Amino acid sequence: MSYSAAESVFRDVKELILSGELAGGELISEGAIAQRTQLSRTPVREAFLRLEAEGWMRLYPKKGALIVPIAQGEAEHVVGARQLVETHSVRVVSEQPYARKLLVNELRLNLEEQRAIVDRGDVAAFSAVDADFHKMIVAAAANPLLDAFYAGLRDRQRRMTARSIARDPDQLPRILADHVELANLVDAADAAGYDAAVLTHMRQVHGLGLGASR
Template sequence: MTNHFEVNMDEYLPLRDVVFKTLRQAILKGELEPGERLMEIQLAERLGVSRTPIREAIRKLELEGLVLMIPRKGAEVAKISESNLRDVLEVRRSLEELAIDLACQRITAEELESLNKAEVDFKAAIGNGDAMQIAQTDEQFHEIIYNSTKNQKLVQILNNLREQMYRYRLEYIKDADKRQILMVEHEHILKALTLRHIQEAKMAVREHIDNQEITILKNLKEQENDIQRKVPGRRN
């Protein structure tokens, strides 16, 4: 088990939430690797807490799809699977198209100003090259669009889906070659929203999500091929 992460106490958060955020970030950053077992005792010792907040955090991570509970084996970090990726992106594609349609009709001048500011922050994050910061500013950009729909039920559903999307979003952003494309996609979405061109905005969102799916699937296949080449006795 990795020793590269530690719990960062926050006086405003309950201990269980601090532990959850710590383990979640460790999984998203790859410090806890796919397939790695999550041993409650070891994690509790590593983070200097009791087993109870560890157990609670693992349950929440399972709900997010970041952890799997294996019968007679226990918890382990979930692998990114092609089927799960497709399932999540199919839902996201439909919901994002609905959101961008409503946003084109309802977004205010103040929200457009906030969206422009979020895009500036996103570009700055890409310039810094920090994947976590890029993912966070990408989320902020989309969150402004969601809120501009003025449909709280849609916002709630998209926010729930966002938790499942975060790992895939980070996997996409890790591919440095795609970051400039991602920035251009944001610009297309922003321009269409500003002009309130619904069809152009929906097309920009579809392209944004399609490119994400293509890139992540390509990376997954490359990772799988690398693993297969490392299997003893396998001929290439």
């Protein structure tokens, strides 16, 4: 066994979980993944142990690995945390014209990538680029502590988004339109407007309704 083989399996299986190809509640086996990756069971077992440690799987000896479903209330918690971090980041860049200009340029490029993906209807790819869009906003504030905290939210965000889009693929154009609005609010240095818009956006995407607030 090599560490690189186990790392490769870990990344591949985690991507399947985050993209929604392996759904919460699904039971998979080491053998099936070993066959899929054309590797022995040893690196697969090591990857499964790591995925269990991170909370993505629950292992059952001689039965397989259960993909842990999205917990009840998790979407509310993730949305609330993301709103706080993203709005703070927009407030920071609103006071830094040069940093804001760089961020807006990055967001515009990301939006072009989103448009191409929407045309293809690629849910997995969109969930990744969607997460990158929001991550760029946080990164622009140049706060390493918030970057690290938000990185943990990114995986949960991707999985939630992939599930929501799979449930309603027709919302892809609306999500893209929301992102255009968010980029415009960043460009306008309108942190208050961003705060309200990003909350509405996230609650609609994840089917949480609009009556609740953080």
